[in-house]
Amino acid sequence: GAAFLIDYGFPAAEYYHPQRHMGTVMCHQGHRADGDPLAEVGRKDITAHVDFTGIALAAQDAGLNVLGYASQGRFLINCGLPGLAEAAGVAERARAAHLIHEHEMGELFKVIALGAGEPWEPMGFAQGDRSHTL
Template sequence: PHPTFAWADRPAPEGVRPPTEHPDSAYPPGTVTETHGQAEAFVSTLAQRMTRGAAFFLDYGFPEHEYHLPQRHGGTLMCHHAHTADADPLAMVGDKDITAHVNFTGIALAGQDAGWEVLGYCSQGRFLSNCGLGEALARTGQASNAADIQSRVALQMLVAEHEMGELFKVIGFVKGPWFEAIGFAHGDRTHTL
Protein backbone atom coordinates (compact mmCIF):
# COMPACT_ATOMS: atom_id res chain seq x y z
CA PRO A 1 0.00 0.00 0.00
CA HIS A 2 1.29 3.41 -0.99
CA PRO A 3 0.49 6.62 0.85
CA THR A 4 -2.08 8.89 -0.73
CA PHE A 5 -0.52 11.27 -3.20
CA ALA A 6 -2.11 14.55 -4.22
CA TRP A 7 -0.98 16.58 -7.21
CA ALA A 8 -1.78 20.17 -8.07
CA ASP A 9 -0.33 22.63 -10.55
CA ARG A 10 1.21 25.68 -8.95
CA PRO A 11 3.05 28.69 -10.27
CA ALA A 12 6.83 28.73 -10.14
CA PRO A 13 8.36 30.65 -7.22
CA GLU A 14 9.01 34.33 -7.85
CA GLY A 15 12.07 34.83 -10.04
CA VAL A 16 12.23 31.23 -11.24
CA ARG A 17 11.74 31.19 -14.99
CA PRO A 18 13.39 29.21 -17.72
CA PRO A 19 15.71 31.34 -19.83
CA THR A 20 14.71 32.74 -23.18
CA GLU A 21 16.95 33.94 -25.98
CA HIS A 22 15.09 37.25 -26.11
CA PRO A 23 13.46 38.82 -23.05
CA ASP A 24 10.23 39.37 -25.00
CA SER A 25 9.97 35.80 -26.32
CA ALA A 26 7.63 33.31 -24.71
CA TYR A 27 7.31 29.55 -24.69
CA PRO A 28 4.39 28.16 -26.70
CA PRO A 29 1.32 27.29 -24.60
CA GLY A 30 1.67 23.87 -22.99
CA THR A 31 5.47 23.96 -22.82
CA VAL A 32 6.93 22.10 -19.86
CA THR A 33 10.55 22.45 -18.80
CA GLU A 34 12.67 21.92 -15.74
CA THR A 35 14.61 24.47 -13.70
CA HIS A 36 17.67 23.44 -11.72
CA GLY A 37 17.81 25.57 -8.60
CA GLN A 38 18.94 22.76 -6.31
CA ALA A 39 21.72 21.55 -8.63
CA GLU A 40 22.98 25.09 -9.10
CA ALA A 41 22.82 25.71 -5.32
CA PHE A 42 24.81 22.50 -4.72
CA VAL A 43 27.55 23.60 -7.16
CA SER A 44 27.57 27.10 -5.69
CA THR A 45 27.84 25.83 -2.11
CA LEU A 46 30.63 23.42 -3.02
CA ALA A 47 32.54 26.15 -4.87
CA GLN A 48 32.21 28.53 -1.93
CA ARG A 49 33.49 25.95 0.54
CA MET A 50 36.38 24.66 -1.54
CA THR A 51 39.55 26.65 -1.01
CA ARG A 52 41.70 24.97 -3.63
CA GLY A 53 41.37 22.05 -6.03
CA ALA A 54 39.40 20.73 -8.96
CA ALA A 55 35.93 19.25 -9.27
CA PHE A 56 34.51 17.22 -12.16
CA PHE A 57 30.84 16.47 -12.73
CA LEU A 58 29.44 13.86 -15.14
CA ASP A 59 25.80 13.60 -16.08
CA TYR A 60 23.53 13.66 -19.08
CA GLY A 61 22.41 17.03 -20.31
CA PHE A 62 22.96 19.93 -22.66
CA PRO A 63 24.16 23.50 -22.79
CA GLU A 64 21.27 25.93 -22.39
CA HIS A 65 20.81 26.68 -26.10
CA GLU A 66 20.21 22.95 -26.72
CA TYR A 67 18.24 22.33 -23.54
CA HIS A 68 15.42 24.66 -24.54
CA LEU A 69 15.04 23.69 -28.20
CA PRO A 70 11.44 23.60 -29.50
CA GLN A 71 11.52 19.80 -29.85
CA ARG A 72 11.91 19.59 -26.05
CA HIS A 73 8.61 21.40 -25.41
CA GLY A 74 7.70 18.55 -23.06
CA GLY A 75 10.88 18.91 -20.99
CA THR A 76 13.46 16.21 -20.32
CA LEU A 77 11.87 14.49 -17.32
CA MET A 78 12.04 10.71 -17.58
CA CYS A 79 11.10 7.88 -15.24
CA HIS A 80 12.72 4.44 -15.01
CA HIS A 81 11.42 1.25 -13.44
CA ALA A 82 12.40 -2.38 -14.07
CA HIS A 83 14.37 -1.56 -17.24
CA THR A 84 11.49 0.41 -18.76
CA ALA A 85 11.17 4.16 -19.26
CA ASP A 86 8.17 6.47 -19.26
CA ALA A 87 7.44 10.16 -18.76
CA ASP A 88 4.71 9.91 -16.09
CA PRO A 89 6.08 10.75 -12.64
CA LEU A 90 2.61 10.34 -11.11
CA ALA A 91 2.32 6.65 -11.98
CA MET A 92 3.79 4.16 -9.49
CA VAL A 93 4.86 6.96 -7.14
CA GLY A 94 7.74 5.81 -4.99
CA ASP A 95 8.52 2.78 -7.14
CA LYS A 96 10.60 4.34 -9.89
CA ASP A 97 13.48 6.71 -10.43
CA ILE A 98 12.65 10.17 -11.75
CA THR A 99 15.32 12.14 -13.53
CA ALA A 100 15.87 15.13 -15.83
CA HIS A 101 18.77 16.30 -17.97
CA VAL A 102 21.24 18.86 -16.62
CA ASN A 103 21.44 22.41 -17.95
CA PHE A 104 25.25 22.64 -18.04
CA THR A 105 25.19 26.37 -18.77
CA GLY A 106 23.40 26.97 -15.46
CA ILE A 107 25.89 24.72 -13.67
CA ALA A 108 28.83 26.58 -15.24
CA LEU A 109 27.41 29.97 -14.29
CA ALA A 110 26.68 28.86 -10.72
CA GLY A 111 30.26 27.63 -10.33
CA GLN A 112 31.76 30.78 -11.82
CA ASP A 113 29.55 33.06 -9.72
CA ALA A 114 30.83 31.24 -6.62
CA GLY A 115 34.52 31.54 -7.51
CA TRP A 116 35.36 28.57 -9.71
CA GLU A 117 36.91 28.72 -13.18
CA VAL A 118 35.68 26.30 -15.83
CA LEU A 119 38.48 23.91 -16.81
CA GLY A 120 36.50 22.44 -19.68
CA TYR A 121 33.30 20.87 -20.90
CA CYS A 122 33.00 17.95 -23.33
CA SER A 123 31.31 14.63 -23.98
CA GLN A 124 32.07 11.72 -21.67
CA GLY A 125 33.43 9.72 -24.60
CA ARG A 126 35.89 12.47 -25.53
CA PHE A 127 36.89 12.99 -21.88
CA LEU A 128 37.60 9.28 -21.32
CA SER A 129 39.44 8.98 -24.64
CA ASN A 130 41.59 12.00 -23.73
CA CYS A 131 42.36 10.33 -20.41
CA GLY A 132 43.66 7.21 -22.19
CA LEU A 133 40.75 4.77 -22.13
CA GLY A 134 41.31 3.87 -25.78
CA GLU A 135 44.94 2.99 -25.14
CA ALA A 136 43.96 0.97 -22.09
CA LEU A 137 41.46 -1.01 -24.16
CA ALA A 138 44.11 -1.63 -26.83
CA ARG A 139 46.57 -2.90 -24.19
CA THR A 140 44.07 -5.48 -22.98
CA GLY A 141 44.27 -7.17 -26.36
CA GLN A 142 41.69 -9.63 -27.54
CA ALA A 143 39.12 -10.65 -24.95
CA SER A 144 39.72 -14.24 -23.92
CA ASN A 145 36.80 -15.11 -21.67
CA ALA A 146 33.20 -14.06 -21.02
CA ALA A 147 34.17 -11.66 -18.20
CA ASP A 148 36.78 -9.93 -20.40
CA ILE A 149 34.28 -9.59 -23.25
CA GLN A 150 31.63 -8.19 -20.92
CA SER A 151 34.13 -5.64 -19.51
CA ARG A 152 35.17 -4.49 -22.98
CA VAL A 153 31.52 -4.10 -24.05
CA ALA A 154 30.80 -2.05 -20.91
CA LEU A 155 33.82 0.19 -21.55
CA GLN A 156 32.77 0.69 -25.16
CA MET A 157 29.32 1.84 -23.98
CA LEU A 158 31.03 4.59 -21.97
CA VAL A 159 32.71 6.10 -25.03
CA ALA A 160 30.52 5.19 -28.02
CA GLU A 161 28.71 8.21 -29.47
CA HIS A 162 25.48 6.24 -29.94
CA GLU A 163 25.61 5.10 -26.31
CA MET A 164 26.70 7.03 -23.20
CA GLY A 165 29.72 8.64 -24.86
CA GLU A 166 27.77 11.56 -26.31
CA LEU A 167 24.70 11.65 -24.07
CA PHE A 168 26.78 12.13 -20.92
CA LYS A 169 28.89 15.28 -20.56
CA VAL A 170 31.73 16.26 -18.23
CA ILE A 171 32.33 19.72 -16.80
CA GLY A 172 35.42 20.53 -14.78
CA PHE A 173 36.11 23.44 -12.44
CA VAL A 174 39.19 24.68 -10.63
CA LYS A 175 39.83 26.99 -7.71
CA GLY A 176 43.43 27.96 -7.27
CA PRO A 177 46.21 27.53 -9.82
CA TRP A 178 44.95 26.87 -13.35
CA PHE A 179 46.09 23.69 -15.06
CA GLU A 180 45.41 21.99 -18.38
CA ALA A 181 43.13 19.08 -17.56
CA ILE A 182 44.03 16.21 -19.90
CA GLY A 183 40.38 15.18 -20.16
CA PHE A 184 39.62 18.36 -22.10
CA ALA A 185 42.74 18.31 -24.30
CA HIS A 186 40.71 17.58 -27.47
CA GLY A 187 37.05 18.29 -28.14
CA ASP A 188 36.50 20.93 -25.45
CA ARG A 189 33.07 22.56 -25.89
CA THR A 190 33.31 25.26 -23.23
CA HIS A 191 32.53 27.81 -25.93
CA THR A 192 29.01 26.30 -26.25
CA LEU A 193 28.11 27.04 -22.65
Protein backbone atom coordinates in the same frame (compact mmCIF):
# COMPACT_ATOMS: atom_id res chain seq x y z
CA GLY B 1 41.79 21.03 -6.83
CA ALA B 2 38.92 20.35 -9.16
CA ALA B 3 35.44 18.89 -9.21
CA PHE B 4 34.44 16.73 -12.15
CA LEU B 5 30.69 16.45 -12.71
CA ILE B 6 29.43 13.70 -15.02
CA ASP B 7 25.77 13.56 -15.97
CA TYR B 8 23.48 13.62 -18.97
CA GLY B 9 22.42 17.04 -20.14
CA PHE B 10 23.01 19.90 -22.51
CA PRO B 11 24.23 23.49 -22.77
CA ALA B 12 21.35 25.99 -22.33
CA ALA B 13 20.81 26.47 -26.08
CA GLU B 14 20.01 22.75 -26.44
CA TYR B 15 18.40 22.32 -23.03
CA TYR B 16 15.80 25.02 -23.68
CA HIS B 17 15.25 24.13 -27.35
CA PRO B 18 11.58 24.41 -28.41
CA GLN B 19 11.49 20.65 -29.09
CA ARG B 20 11.94 20.14 -25.34
CA HIS B 21 8.90 22.24 -24.38
CA MET B 22 7.77 19.38 -22.10
CA GLY B 23 11.10 19.35 -20.24
CA THR B 24 13.44 16.41 -19.78
CA VAL B 25 11.80 14.48 -16.93
CA MET B 26 12.13 10.73 -17.44
CA CYS B 27 11.03 7.85 -15.26
CA HIS B 28 12.61 4.41 -15.14
CA GLN B 29 11.17 1.22 -13.73
CA GLY B 30 12.89 -2.03 -14.50
CA HIS B 31 14.00 -1.72 -18.11
CA ARG B 32 11.12 0.57 -19.11
CA ALA B 33 11.13 4.34 -19.47
CA ASP B 34 8.20 6.74 -19.44
CA GLY B 35 7.52 10.42 -18.86
CA ASP B 36 4.79 10.28 -16.19
CA PRO B 37 6.24 10.91 -12.70
CA LEU B 38 2.77 10.70 -11.13
CA ALA B 39 2.07 7.14 -12.28
CA GLU B 40 3.09 4.39 -9.84
CA VAL B 41 4.50 6.89 -7.34
CA GLY B 42 7.32 5.44 -5.28
CA ARG B 43 7.94 2.54 -7.67
CA LYS B 44 10.21 4.15 -10.20
CA ASP B 45 13.21 6.43 -10.46
CA ILE B 46 12.59 9.99 -11.64
CA THR B 47 15.37 11.90 -13.36
CA ALA B 48 15.98 14.94 -15.57
CA HIS B 49 18.81 16.22 -17.74
CA VAL B 50 21.26 18.84 -16.47
CA ASP B 51 21.61 22.40 -17.75
CA PHE B 52 25.41 22.55 -17.97
CA THR B 53 25.36 26.27 -18.78
CA GLY B 54 23.53 26.87 -15.51
CA ILE B 55 26.15 24.83 -13.67
CA ALA B 56 28.97 26.80 -15.31
CA LEU B 57 27.38 30.16 -14.48
CA ALA B 58 26.70 29.17 -10.86
CA ALA B 59 30.29 27.93 -10.52
CA GLN B 60 31.67 31.18 -11.93
CA ASP B 61 29.44 33.19 -9.57
CA ALA B 62 31.01 31.18 -6.73
CA GLY B 63 34.53 32.07 -7.92
CA LEU B 64 35.31 28.82 -9.74
CA ASN B 65 36.77 28.40 -13.22
CA VAL B 66 35.33 26.11 -15.86
CA LEU B 67 38.33 23.93 -16.71
CA GLY B 68 36.62 22.05 -19.52
CA TYR B 69 33.40 20.60 -20.87
CA ALA B 70 33.20 17.60 -23.20
CA SER B 71 31.27 14.48 -24.01
CA GLN B 72 32.02 11.54 -21.74
CA GLY B 73 33.31 9.61 -24.74
CA ARG B 74 35.81 12.30 -25.77
CA PHE B 75 36.87 12.80 -22.14
CA LEU B 76 37.57 9.08 -21.63
CA ILE B 77 39.36 8.78 -24.98
CA ASN B 78 41.59 11.74 -24.03
CA CYS B 79 42.30 10.04 -20.68
CA GLY B 80 43.47 6.88 -22.46
CA LEU B 81 40.59 4.46 -21.90
CA PRO B 82 40.93 2.77 -25.33
CA GLY B 83 44.58 1.94 -24.61
CA LEU B 84 43.73 0.58 -21.18
CA ALA B 85 40.91 -1.49 -22.66
CA GLU B 86 43.30 -3.20 -25.08
CA ALA B 87 44.88 -5.05 -22.16
CA ALA B 88 41.49 -6.05 -20.72
CA GLY B 89 39.25 -9.00 -21.41
CA VAL B 90 36.43 -9.10 -23.94
CA ALA B 91 33.72 -8.16 -21.41
CA GLU B 92 35.72 -5.19 -20.11
CA ARG B 93 36.40 -3.96 -23.65
CA ALA B 94 32.67 -4.12 -24.39
CA ARG B 95 31.89 -2.10 -21.25
CA ALA B 96 34.55 0.47 -22.18
CA ALA B 97 33.09 0.75 -25.68
CA HIS B 98 29.63 1.35 -24.17
CA LEU B 99 31.08 4.26 -22.15
CA ILE B 100 32.71 5.98 -25.13
CA HIS B 101 30.54 5.12 -28.16
CA GLU B 102 28.61 8.13 -29.45
CA HIS B 103 25.40 6.12 -29.85
CA GLU B 104 25.62 4.83 -26.28
CA MET B 105 26.73 6.73 -23.17
CA GLY B 106 29.64 8.50 -24.89
CA GLU B 107 27.60 11.39 -26.28
CA LEU B 108 24.61 11.40 -23.95
CA PHE B 109 26.75 11.94 -20.85
CA LYS B 110 28.90 15.05 -20.51
CA VAL B 111 31.78 15.99 -18.21
CA ILE B 112 32.38 19.45 -16.80
CA ALA B 113 35.38 20.28 -14.60
CA LEU B 114 35.34 23.18 -12.16
CA GLY B 115 38.34 24.43 -10.23
CA ALA B 116 39.52 27.17 -7.92
CA GLY B 117 42.75 29.10 -8.19
CA GLU B 118 44.96 29.16 -11.26
CA PRO B 119 43.17 27.60 -14.27
CA TRP B 120 44.74 24.44 -15.69
CA GLU B 121 43.73 22.05 -18.46
CA PRO B 122 42.92 18.49 -17.39
CA MET B 123 43.99 15.92 -19.99
CA GLY B 124 40.39 14.83 -20.51
CA PHE B 125 39.73 18.08 -22.38
CA ALA B 126 42.88 18.08 -24.56
CA GLN B 127 40.71 17.51 -27.66
CA GLY B 128 37.01 18.16 -28.13
CA ASP B 129 36.56 20.74 -25.37
CA ARG B 130 33.10 22.27 -25.80
CA SER B 131 33.39 25.00 -23.15
CA HIS B 132 32.61 27.56 -25.85
CA THR B 133 29.07 26.12 -26.13
CA LEU B 134 28.27 26.96 -22.52
